[in-house]
Amino acid sequence: MMDKPLINIKNLSVGFRSLSGKIMPVLRNVDLSVHCGESIGLVGESGSGKSTLALAAMGYLKRGLQVIDGVVQFEDHSMFTLTRTDLEGVRGGKLALIPQNSGQSLTPTSKIGTQLSEALKLHSSLDATHHKQRVIELLTQVRLPDPEAIFERYPHELSGGQQQRAAIAMALAGEPEALLLDEPTTGLDVTTQAHILELLRELAADTGMAMVYVSHDLGAIARVCDRVMVMYAGEIVLEGTTSQVLKTPIHPYAHGLLASIPKLSDAHLPQALDGRPPVPGDAGAGCAFADRCALVSNVCRKERPVLHRTPNGEHVRCHHFTDIDKMNSTAARSAVLAQTDNLSKAFPILTLGGLSIRYQQKGLLDDLSARLFGAEKILIPTVDDIYLEIRRGETVGLVGESGSGKSTILKSLAGLLSPAAGQVLFDLGSTGQSAPVQLPSVVEARGHDHLRAIQLIFQNPDDSLNPRHTIAEILAQPLTLYFGLTGDALYERSVSILERVRLGAHYLNRLPSQLSGGEKQRVAIARAFAAEPDLILCDEVTSALDVSVQAAVLALLNELKHEKGTTYIFVSHDLAVVKALSDRVAVLYQGRMCELGPSDAVYSYPSHPYTEVLLGAVLEPDPDSAPKLVADDIVELSPPAKGCAFQRRCPRRLGTICDEMVPEWQQGAGQHMIRCHIPLKELITLQKDA
Amino acid sequence: MTETNLHRHSSAFSRLSGVLSDVVSRPSGAIGLFLVIFHIVLALTSPYLVPFDYKEMNASFMLSGPTSTHWLGADHLGRDVLSRTLLGGREALLVTAIATPIAVIWGGFVGILLGLVGGRIDEVLMRIVDAFLSLPWILKMLVLIVTFGTGMFVLIPTLAFFYGIPVIRIARAATHDVVARDFISAARARGHKKMTIIRRELLPNVLDTLMVEGAMRWSWMLLAFSSLSFLGFGVSPPTPDWGLMIADARGFMSFAPVGVIAPVVALSSLIIGINLTADSLAKALGIDRAQKAPV
Numbered sequence: 001m002m003d004k005p006l007i008n009i010k011n012l013s014v015g016f017r018s019l020s021g022k023i024m025p026v027l028r029n030v031d032l033s034v035h036c037g038e039s040i041g042l043v044g045e046s047g048s049g050k051s052t053l054a055l056a057a058m059g060y061l062k063r064g065l066q067v068i069d070g071v072v073q074f075e076d077h078s079m080f081t082l083t084r085t086d087l088e089g090v091r092g093g094k095l096a097l098i099p100q101n102s103g104q105s106l107t108p109t110s111k112i113g114t115q116l117s118e119a120l121k122l123h124s125s126l127d128a129t130h131h132k133q134r135v136i137e138l139l140t141q142v143r144l145p146d147p148e149a150i151f152e153r154y155p156h157e158l159s160g161g162q163q164q165r166a167a168i169a170m171a172l173a174g175e176p177e178a179l180l181l182d183e184p185t186t187g188l189d190v191t192t193q194a195h196i197l198e199l200l201r202e203l204a205a206d207t208g209m210a211m212v213y214v215s216h217d218l219g220a221i222a223r224v225c226d227r228v229m230v231m232y233a234g235e236i237v238l239e240g241t242t243s244q245v246l247k248t249p250i251h252p253y254a255h256g257l258l259a260s261i262p263k264l265s266d267a268h269l270p271q272a273l274d275g276r277p278p279v280p281g282d283a284g285a286g287c288a289f290a291d292r293c294a295l296v297s298n299v300c301r302k303e304r305p306v307l308h309r310t311p312n313g314e315h316v317r318c319h320h321f322t323d324i325d326k327m328n329s330t331a332a333r334s335a336v337l338a339q340t341d342n343l344s345k346a347f348p349i350l351t352l353g354g355l356s357i358r359y360q361q362k363g364l365l366d367d368l369s370a371r372l373f374g375a376e377k378i379l380i381p382t383v384d385d386i387y388l389e390i391r392r393g394e395t396v397g398l399v400g401e402s403g404s405g406k407s408t409i410l411k412s413l414a415g416l417l418s419p420a421a422g423q424v425l426f427d428l429g430s431t432g433q434s435a436p437v438q439l440p441s442v443v444e445a446r447g448h449d450h451l452r453a454i455q456l457i458f459q460n461p462d463d464s465l466n467p468r469h470t471i472a473e474i475l476a477q478p479l480t481l482y483f484g485l486t487g488d489a490l491y492e493r494s495v496s497i498l499e500r501v502r503l504g505a506h507y508l509n510r511l512p513s514q515l516s517g518g519e520k521q522r523v524a525i526a527r528a529f530a531a532e533p534d535l536i537l538c539d540e541v542t543s544a545l546d547v548s549v550q551a552a553v554l555a556l557l558n559e560l561k562h563e564k565g566t567t568y569i570f571v572s573h574d575l576a577v578v579k580a581l582s583d584r585v586a587v588l589y590q591g592r593m594c595e596l597g598p599s600d601a602v603y604s605y606p607s608h609p610y611t612e613v614l615l616g617a618v619l620e621p622d623p624d625s626a627p628k629l630v631a632d633d634i635v636e637l638s639p640p641a642k643g644c645a646f647q648r649r650c651p652r653r654l655g656t657i658c659d660e661m662v663p664e665w666q667q668g669a670g671q672h673m674i675r676c677h678i679p680l681k682e683l684i685t686l687q688k689d690a
Numbered sequence: 691m692t693e694t695n696l697h698r699h700s701s702a703f704s705r706l707s708g709v710l711s712d713v714v715s716r717p718s719g720a721i722g723l724f725l726v727i728f729h730i731v732l733a734l735t736s737p738y739l740v741p742f743d744y745k746e747m748n749a750s751f752m753l754s755g756p757t758s759t760h761w762l763g764a765d766h767l768g769r770d771v772l773s774r775t776l777l778g779g780r781e782a783l784l785v786t787a788i789a790t791p792i793a794v795i796w797g798g799f800v801g802i803l804l805g806l807v808g809g810r811i812d813e814v815l816m817r818i819v820d821a822f823l824s825l826p827w828i829l830k831m832l833v834l835i836v837t838f839g840t841g842m843f844v845l846i847p848t849l850a851f852f853y854g855i856p857v858i859r860i861a862r863a864a865t866h867d868v869v870a871r872d873f874i875s876a877a878r879a880r881g882h883k884k885m886t887i888i889r890r891e892l893l894p895n896v897l898d899t900l901m902v903e904g905a906m907r908w909s910w911m912l913l914a915f916s917s918l919s920f921l922g923f924g925v926s927p928p929t930p931d932w933g934l935m936i937a938d939a940r941g942f943m944s945f946a947p948v949g950v951i952a953p954v955v956a957l958s959s960l961i962i963g964i965n966l967t968a969d970s971l972a973k974a975l976g977i978d979r980a981q982k983a984p985v
Contacts, residue, residue: 020715414879443878451881464872468894477890478880511705513976531880 005033006178006210007057007095012070014052014061015280023068024281026052028234030070031307032212034178039204039211041225041242043218043257045546046517047277049234054180054214058091074178093123093174100183102167106155112139112166113151116173123174138169143199161192165199172203178210185220189401190573194617194627197223216546218261219619222246223627230254233277233288236307240314242623250314250321252293260551261621262576264603269580272555273548276516287319294327295320346391347427347434349535349567350413355386355422357405357412357591380639381420383408383591385662392429392534395561395568397582397599399575399614405591406571410537413569414456415443428453429534452482455528459540461520465512471498471523472508478530493530501526501556518549522556529560538570542577554580575618579603584671587611589646590639597672606683608674609652644677652678652686712974719970725963729956732776733783742770744777744930753946763948765939774930775952779960781925782932785842786911789849793911794904797854801861802896805869806888816862822855828917835923845924849914853907857900864899868892898975905968909961916957932957 009032015025027049034040034057042050055061056072059079072079074095077086091097099105107115116135120126126134132151139147142165155163164184171179181200185193201224204211215221221228221242228245230238230253238251249255256273263270275292278284286301287293293300299319307315358381383405390396398406411417413424418441425436428449440446455478458464465474475494479485485493495505501522512520521541528536538557542550558581561568572578578585578599585602587595587610595608602611616628630651639645643659650658654677663677674680713719732739742760751757751764762771804812822830831848838844868874869892877887918924919933927934932953939949 411875416875416879443881446881448881454879456876456879458872458876460872464876466873466891466895469890477877477882481880481882527876 003035005035006075007032007034007212008071008073009033009053009057010071010073012053012056012072013068014049014056014065015068016064016066018281022281023066025068026065026234026280027056030234030236032057032229032236034210034212036177036210037204037208038227039213039225041221041228042212042214042231043216043221043228044231045216045257045277045548047233047279048231050214050231051182052234053231054182054212055097057180057212058095058097059087060091092119092171094177096171096174096176096179098164098167098171098179098181098184100186102163102184105167106163106170108155110154111151112153112155112158116166116170119170119173134173135169138172139166141172141203142166142169144169159192160188161196164188164192164196168196168199168203172207175207176209178212181211181213181215183215184213186215186217190575190619191401191613191617191629193220194619194629197619198627198629200224217619218246218258218621222621222623222625223619230257234280235288235317236315237289237317238314239307239316240312244312244314246621246623250310250324251316251318252295252320252324252327253289255324255327256292256294257548258621260548262551262554262574262580263620264576264579264615264618265620266576266580269554269558270547270551272552274552276518276549287317289318295323346393347429348389348425348436349392349394349427349429350388350390350439350569351423351425351436352386352388353423353425355383355409355412355424356381356420357383357408357417358420359408380641381591382639383412384639386422386593388586388593388596390535390567390569392427392567393561393565394584395570395582397578397585398569398571398588399573399578399585400588401573401614403590404588406588407539408591409588410456410539410569410571412441413439414454414537415441415446418442426450426453426535448482452478452531453534454537455531455533455535456537457524457528457539457541460544461512461517461524462544464524465520465527467512469511470508471503471510471512471515474512474523474527475508475530478527482531497526497530498523500529500560516549517545518552521545521549521553525553525556525560529564529566532564533566535567535569538568540572541570543572543574550577557581575603575614587614592639592645593675594646595672595674597668597674598670601668601670601672605687606668606674606680607687608646608676609650609678610646612687613649613651644675652683654678709971709974713967713970716970716973718966719974722963722966722968722970725959726967729779729960729963730783733780736776736780740770740773740776742773744769744774745928746770753942753949755946756948762952763946765935765946765949766942769928771935771949771952774935775932775956778930778932778935778953779956781842781929782912782915782919782957783960785845785849786908786915789846789853790904790908790911792846792850793854793907794857794900796850797857798861798896798900800854801858801863802865802888802892804858805862805865806892812862816859819855819858822852823859827852827914828921831914831918832921832923835918840923840926845915845918849911853911853914857903857907860903861896861900864896865892868895902968902972902975905964905971909964909968912957912961912964 009030012027012030013025014027015023018024030053032053042054044050052062052065057074059072059082067080074090077090113132113135116138117131120131120134135151136147139150144150144162144165158166185196188196197220203209211224213221213225225242228240228242229236230245230251232253238245238249238254245254246258249258259271260273261270273292278288286303287305290296290300297320305317305319307317308321309315358379386409398409400406408417412419424439426439427434427436439450472494475497476490479490479493494508498505498507503519503522512523515523542553545553554577560566570578570581582599584597585599586593587602587608589610594610595602603615607615613630616630619627640647643661644663647653647658657677663675665673665675666680667673668680676683713723746769748764748768751760752768753764753766754760755763757763760770760772762775765771804815830852834848835844874887874891877891915924916933919931920937925931925934935953936950939946943950
């Protein structure tokens with residue numbers, strides 16, 4: 001690879017001017033070169049500058065940012081000195097971008113075919129009469145089913161994955177030499193993500209395009225990239241081949257980042273990376289990572305390390321990269337999962353008996369048509385037929401893709417949604433023996449004890465903490481409401497709760513906007529625990545957080561569970577996260593339960609075909625492990641009216657029996673239950689063979 | 691006073707001073723705030739500053755350009771333009787400064803209520819609001835003024851009423867935005883009473899938007915007041931008013947342009963000042979998301 005690089009960034013520094021007039025650097029002395037046919041991954045946590053770097057390769061900076069130093073070259077063009085017209089010739093043609101949310105990047109009012117033809121008009125020499133044919137070719141190339149039909153559709157008529165494919169097709173229209181991908185699969189379901197990544201791999205192999213792939217997800221990077229660059233606080237801290245970086249990371253930050261990712265094969269919780277990255281302009285004279293580093297020494301705080309070249313061809317910005325082996329000994333400290341003893345002896349705290357929830361409602365017109373034509377509209381419940389018994393002190397994970405009804409169930413248990421049918425029994429446990437009572441379905445009807453005993457933690461702390469309340473006010477709400485605390489007693493309790501989530505008393509006067517994402521989620525957790533609840537409903541509590549922060553939040557939840565014996569219902573789309581914390585796991589598809597059992601059993605064979613699909617699509621941060629894609633990634637918007645919920649996507653479909661009859665629960669070893677027409681023994685052989 | 695009450699008060703105060711210092715630290719905010727304060731101070735002190743009585747006519751200076759006696763010349767009746775310009779904003783500022791808070795309060799109250807209640811009542815009332823907004827404002831106001839006559843006691847309620855209607859829209863939209871957020875669900879799930887949720891969780895978030903909206907309404911109202919004066923429905927002569935002065939002097943614009951320019955500069959500097967302040971206030975409060983600092 002001695003030829004001239006396609007994209008060549010030299011010593012690039014980018015920053016913005018703060019209100020006080022100081023320049024705050026966002027990228028610091030970054031070098032990046034991408035050759036033809038190469039695919040490079042840029043990884044790092046939010047705020048590390050990875051997206052800024054990728055966009056700078058296009059000669060684009062977000063508003064307010066400016067180049068401080070350095071050059072960006074694409075082929076022979078210096079991107080930041082090109083005129084607007086020349087830039088337009090390069091961007092979208094030879095150098096294309098695929099953004100994170102292509103649903104927003106496609107024009108909502110024009111058809112997919114029209115938008116792609118427009119891209120051809122701008123960036124290809126093809127005659128206009130051949131445009132349609134070429135568009136169909138492109139849509140076929142990105143493996144969209146029925147390209148002729150997609151041609152005539154509007155973006156909103158496509159699913160998220162299909163929109164992303166259409167965006168890829170559009171980027172391919174100009175036959176680009178390099179493709180920039182900015183978190184292209186973030187926000188997509190696991191199966192969709194796995195399919196898109198496979199598509200990108202194949203496209204790169206077929207066309208010989210260079211790719212720059214920006215992601216926080218090391219699993220995705222492992223799938224598509226040859227080389228990886230790890231970014232931290234606007235610097236490149238480690239650069240090497242994918243297997244070098246992911247298997248034997250020699251920078252302490254990369255090491256910590258990898259350790260913080262929950263893996264399916266792990267029996268313990270991921271290891272948290274303490275602290276937080278410096279804000280722009282805050283990095284001192286020394287190494288930016290020094291404050292969070294286990295190998296820190298005096299020289300780290302005084303001197304900024306240079307990018308060393310190792311004998312293996314890696315580049316690393318660390319004074320102590322030769323001592324990286326010492327990090328492994330610290331890894332042994334990872335938190336051990338809190339053991340929940342004697343679960344089988346504990347009384348059930350919550351019993352769901354045939355819970356059914358419906359969003360859809362009969363309108364005036366439906367009433368009318370029912371009366372006139374006798375055609376009664378059948379309303380299919382969003383969530384149906386949920387039977388689940390949760391014992392005190394147990395953690396039950398609910399997994400499934402978006403639309404699986406997992407958050408809906410939590411909202412209903414919290415009393416925010418009224419179920420259409422079914423019974424919910426709840427045991428306050430105050431009597432010392434099993435005494436379940438009916439839980440009123442809406443929050444307004446619940447008594448003081450029930451309100452206190454069930455607490456909900458939301459996905460996004462930016463949304464669940466009132467931006468106008470200080471942390472003191474946020475914590476005072478449950479404390480005053482449930483325990484009537486005021487004055488000094490309130491203050492003392494607030495401080496002790498904050499300390500339990502490892503935040504100090506000095507946080508009390510702060511507003512949520514002055515806290516980092518992880519700190520905010522800790523406050524949200526503290527608020528829930530302030531009520532001294534029996535049952536905590538966790539709704540995707542780590543999905544809005546960076547991986548290192550996620551590990552810390554998981555460890556905190558685990559610790560509090562150990563301390564308080566609280567029962568959790570833990571909802572997540574991330575199978576590894578659920579496995580890290582749960583005693584039992586329930587798999588949901590379209591609001592119906594497919595599989596339920598102890599987590600070890602659910603994560604091994606036999607599995608419900610849907611669980612099999614989900615597990616197959618999990619991406620491990622390991623370049624040698626390939627996902628097993630068994631079904632396609634069609635997204636269904638509503639559950640089928642009858643039969644098995646998974647009938648339309650099932651890779652192991654038997655035939656009409658699946659469409660006609662809801663399968664019975666089959667009891668496996670232990671408490672493992674699978675709802676499928678295929679006998680368990682047969683499932684085992686089928687899945688072992690695959 | 692308990693510990694947490696202390697916290698609350700200090701936090702509200704520090705937030706206010708933080709927002710103010712943020713406004714002042716932006717060049718546009720500093721200029722805007724300076725202009726607004728300058729005009730308010732001028733309106734309060736101008737009776738003691740003016741070199742001439744605003745009613746005093748002097749035929750020998752009629753339509754003269756700037757002279758050493760009359761720095762900005764005299765109008766068609768020989769009255770001193772400088773004195774009249776200095777005094778010309780008093781009436782406008784007084785009327786709009788009273789009418790704006792009334793408009794924001796009643797419009798905000800109705801808007802928040804509709805946003806919370808929703809359903810059919812909301813639907814019907816919002817269509818009435820739409821119908822109101824689709825009529826030209828000057829027409830609606832003239833109907834009321836013609837019916838009830840001019841004067842402060844008609845102008846203030848008229849302006850307050852009509853300028854409260856767009857506030858309904860804004861307050862309702864802001865309420866919808868906040869109600870959909872998780873911290874409201876969190877408060878509901880905890881079992882707080884409805885009024886507590888409205889007072890503690892909803893209002894502080896909607897008030898930011900209303901504050902900015904109020905500032906914008908103020909500048910619109912000033913324009914409306916001046917337009918009414920211009921048409922002869924606002925301040926009655928000989929009381930000086932910028933709108934009226936522009937109307938009187940525009941016939942002589944070709945040979946005595948200062949007579950128009952002086953009130954125009956005065957009126958526009960005040961409106962520009964209010965708009966600049968409102969813009970920076972919005973940015974300081976983080977309402978204008980598109981304008982947020984990068985990264």
